[in-house]
Amino acid sequence: MAKLQTRMAQLIPEWRQEIRTLVQAHGDTKISDVTVAQAYGGMRGVKGMVCDTSEVPPDVGLLIRGTPIAELADRTPEDVFYLLCTGEMPTARDARALQQDLAERARVPAYVWRVLEAMPKDSHPMCMFDTAILAMERESKFRDAYYEGMNKLDYWKPTLEDSLDLIAKLPAIAAGIYRMRYRKGPRISPKKDLTWSQNFAHMLGVKDPDGEFADCMRLYLVLHCDHEGGNVSAHTCHLVGSALSNAYYSVSAALNGLAGPLHGLANQECLKWVLDLKKAVGQPTHDNIRKFAWETLNSGQVVPGYGHAVLRVTDPRFTCLRDFGMKHFPDDPIMKTVNIVFEVVPDVLQQHGKAKNIWPNVDAGSGALLYHYGVKEFSFYTVFFAVSRALGMASQLVINRAMATPIERPKSVTTTWIKKQVGA
Numbered sequence: 001m002a003k004l005q006t007r008m009a010q011l012i013p014e015w016r017q018e019i020r021t022l023v024q025a026h027g028d029t030k031i032s033d034v035t036v037a038q039a040y041g042g043m044r045g046v047k048g049m050v051c052d053t054s055e056v057p058p059d060v061g062l063l064i065r066g067t068p069i070a071e072l073a074d075r076t077p078e079d080v081f082y083l084l085c086t087g088e089m090p091t092a093r094d095a096r097a098l099q100q101d102l103a104e105r106a107r108v109p110a111y112v113w114r115v116l117e118a119m120p121k122d123s124h125p126m127c128m129f130d131t132a133i134l135a136m137e138r139e140s141k142f143r144d145a146y147y148e149g150m151n152k153l154d155y156w157k158p159t160l161e162d163s164l165d166l167i168a169k170l171p172a173i174a175a176g177i178y179r180m181r182y183r184k185g186p187r188i189s190p191k192k193d194l195t196w197s198q199n200f201a202h203m204l205g206v207k208d209p210d211g212e213f214a215d216c217m218r219l220y221l222v223l224h225c226d227h228e229g230g231n232v233s234a235h236t237c238h239l240v241g242s243a244l245s246n247a248y249y250s251v252s253a254a255l256n257g258l259a260g261p262l263h264g265l266a267n268q269e270c271l272k273w274v275l276d277l278k279k280a281v282g283q284p285t286h287d288n289i290r291k292f293a294w295e296t297l298n299s300g301q302v303v304p305g306y307g308h309a310v311l312r313v314t315d316p317r318f319t320c321l322r323d324f325g326m327k328h329f330p331d332d333p334i335m336k337t338v339n340i341v342f343e344v345v346p347d348v349l350q351q352h353g354k355a356k357n358i359w360p361n362v363d364a365g366s367g368a369l370l371y372h373y374g375v376k377e378f379s380f381y382t383v384f385f386a387v388s389r390a391l392g393m394a395s396q397l398v399i400n401r402a403m404a405t406p407i408e409r410p411k412s413v414t415t416t417w418i419k420k421q422v423g424a
Ligand code: HAX
Pocket: 261, 262, 263, 264, 265, 266, 297, 301, 302, 303, 304, 305, 306, 307, 308, 309, 310, 354, 355, 356, 357, 361, 362, 363
């Protein structure tokens, strides 16, 4: 058994005991109240689920197992997946073992390509990506083991196997969709000696003479890996998984949520907004960007890449991406525009007075990097996000299986019930 599996097998009994003791001692302690506004308002701020892989303190931003995301900016996605699953940073040897394990699982079944080729040519890449994952459901080891009568305590093991199988294949599937959907030529085979993210960059076929794009991919895939448990995609994965649907069903369902414009699709919307702005104003200045932002707001639209349901500061992931861009291509015109937008939009949103968070989120900067390296197909941007976010979803799923988290079933109420309750 590889190190990740053995380490999890050691940790899981300890976690189970810890939670059992906690619930026995404090099970009746209240941790949240729910107001009428929250019931109608997307349950914002209601504490009703547990996620140990990451958390997002509103005034700090993403912590992966307690470590600020910016401190992981030099790491690989393999390191981060190990960290998400175990709470520990892998040794170089363990990270290499995980990388090799993923490389051995990377082959995509031939039927997946046939399914994708049969889809309409204008299908959205996210729809193709999610369909590919769903089509592979027949590969599920959890499904087989469940029907053979597996012990409940072992559910996490085939879930981890499914997760590793799935994660291993995602770069090849995503790159294959990119090349098919935008007529970039035949698919490119992975190389055995490359890391997960290097292989992704390689299979996309983007010109990368000095490895800078591969490094950008590494960073991108680290930064987008997880964002606690309540966001639309993570929560969907958890909800679907709570019915013991396997990793293929759960991750595919979750990514359908990521494909929404208020969630992961915002990164494609964001660069489009920046390019529309450039087209409209010619040479971007503080004044004309301010005017353009007001036009967006006055026409009843949101400024994509700004605001957040939880965060109340500049997203540290935005800062990491911006730092990367400023280090490698400070004179890039899109990068320069993103910078001026950053100097202008928070002030505009402040005056507008609606958004609770006026600061940029991760999506405000990521498109500028991709665009710089020649990935100019916006509709593909959310797929990059999805490849990375699958790491967080899969780790949460495995842990929830290990902790025997029950099927999710919050209670809904009717408006009549609420009226009675409040005496209205
Ligand atoms: N531009 C204009 N108005 C905004 C806004 C923005 N960037 N952000 C929030 N608002 C508005 C909301 O639309 C809402 O208006 P109404 O009262 O008229 O409905 C009001 O401000 C209060 O919203 P909020 O409480 O601050 O924000 P929510 O928690 O409801 O929504 C969103 C959070 C991220 C969806 C929101 O800020 C938004 O739409 N941002 C633009 C889209 C975007 O960048 N999404 C990506 C978020 C990060 C992510 O999940 N990536 O995957």
